[in-house]
Amino acid sequence: MSIPTFGLGTFRLTGQAVIDSVKSALALGYRVIDTAQIYKNEAEVGQAIAESGVPRSELFITTKIWVDNYAADKLIPSLRDSLNKLRTDYVDLLLIHWPAPGNGVELREYMTALAEAKKLGLTRHIGVSNFNIELTRQAIDAVGEGEIATNQIELSPYLQNDKLTAYLKEQGITVTSYMTLAYGKVLKDPVLAEIAAKHKATVAQVALAWALQLGYAVIPSSTKRENLASNLLARGLKLDADDMARIATLERNGREVSPDGLAPAWD
Numbered sequence: 001m002s003i004p005t006f007g008l009g010t011f012r013l014t015g016q017a018v019i020d021s022v023k024s025a026l027a028l029g030y031r032v033i034d035t036a037q038i039y040k041n042e043a044e045v046g047q048a049i050a051e052s053g054v055p056r057s058e059l060f061i062t063t064k065i066w067v068d069n070y071a072a073d074k075l076i077p078s079l080r081d082s083l084n085k086l087r088t089d090y091v092d093l094l095l096i097h098w099p100a101p102g103n104g105v106e107l108r109e110y111m112t113a114l115a116e117a118k119k120l121g122l123t124r125h126i127g128v129s130n131f132n133i134e135l136t137r138q139a140i141d142a143v144g145e146g147e148i149a150t151n152q153i154e155l156s157p158y159l160q161n162d163k164l165t166a167y168l169k170e171q172g173i174t175v176t177s178y179m180t181l182a183y184g185k186v187l188k189d190p191v192l193a194e195i196a197a198k199h200k201a202t203v204a205q206v207a208l209a210w211a212l213q214l215g216y217a218v219i220p221s222s223t224k225r226e227n228l229a230s231n232l233l234a235r236g237l238k239l240d241a242d243d244m245a246r247i248a249t250l251e252r253n254g255r256e257v258s259p260d261g262l263a264p265a266w267d
């Protein structure tokens with residue numbers, strides 16, 4: 001089971017901004033797009049893909065089920081609605097967006113519905129997002145070993161998630177790092193700036209290359225074509241052991257996102 005390692009995020013982008021971002025990214029060679037029901041941009045993402053002319057078979061599209069749609073009778077209908085908006089018959093990866101422990105739907109119920117979506121061919125892969133170790137364990141228990149392709153989690157040089165990533169590696173679950181740039185915060189980091197200067201790279205490229213080198217998938221977003229283009233070049237940047245060791249020291253539990261009622265008890 002392989003999750004492509006370099007994608008485009010679309011959180012916060014709506015209307016023409018998301019259409020422009022997705023079209024620029026596809027023109028630059030991106031083929032992986034991450035959206036979600038709650039981003040309210042699936043229709044625009046679908047429009048941008050259609051207008052780009054890139055064949056569906058070349059694309060890897062991820063969407064995420066929002067917490068209102070976790071009940072067994074809602075999850076698949078909500079996915080069909082997402083597919084209509086995205087103008088496709090299937091997504092490549094379908095995620096549970098947040099564990100939302102208090103929302104009244106048991107984990108086993110929504111994980112079973114997610115697995116059913118895969119059986120119906122509405123998604124190629126399934127996964128979770130923002131799950132801690134214990135909830136990931138329960139999710140594996142609900143759908144079976146080898147079924148969960150990824151856990152998409154906030155992960156940056158300032159929030160390295162060592163315990164959770166070790167567990168996911170052990171389970172063969174790909175880590176997808178979201179907000180690898182900590183929504184821009186790590187771009188001002190002096191250590192990353194030194195490493196970037198040494199490699200004649202940008203700080204964003206260093207942060208992304210660090211995550212890629214650890215074996216994680218990344219999905220940086222940008223509204224700017226030049227940032228989309230330069231971020232993609234992180235794939236060719238090779239950090240050395242000394243760079244990786246220095247970045248490891250930047251950990252500071254720098255979590256940016258932890259919504260009440262949705263987030264788990266973080267590891």
Ligand SMILES: NC(=O)c1ccc[n+]([C@@H]2O[C@H](COP(=O)([O-])OP(=O)(O)OC[C@H]3O[C@@H](n4cnc5c(N)ncnc54)[C@H](OP(=O)(O)O)[C@@H]3O)[C@@H](O)[C@H]2O)c1
Nearest residue numbers: 009010011129178179180181182183204220221222223227
């Ligand atoms: N599963 C979840 O709960 C969850 C939560 C949050 C995010 N996500 C996903 O992860 C994706 C990435 O997260 P994110 O978009 O919040 O944050 P991010 O990728 O860490 O950072 C995006 C920010 O960085 C800037 N940026 C990007 N490349 C840059 C560059 N080369 N130089 C300077 N600035 C740069 C962008 O500004 P410009 O537009 O000016 O370039 C934007 O403000 C989201 O879009 C979404 O798809 C998932």
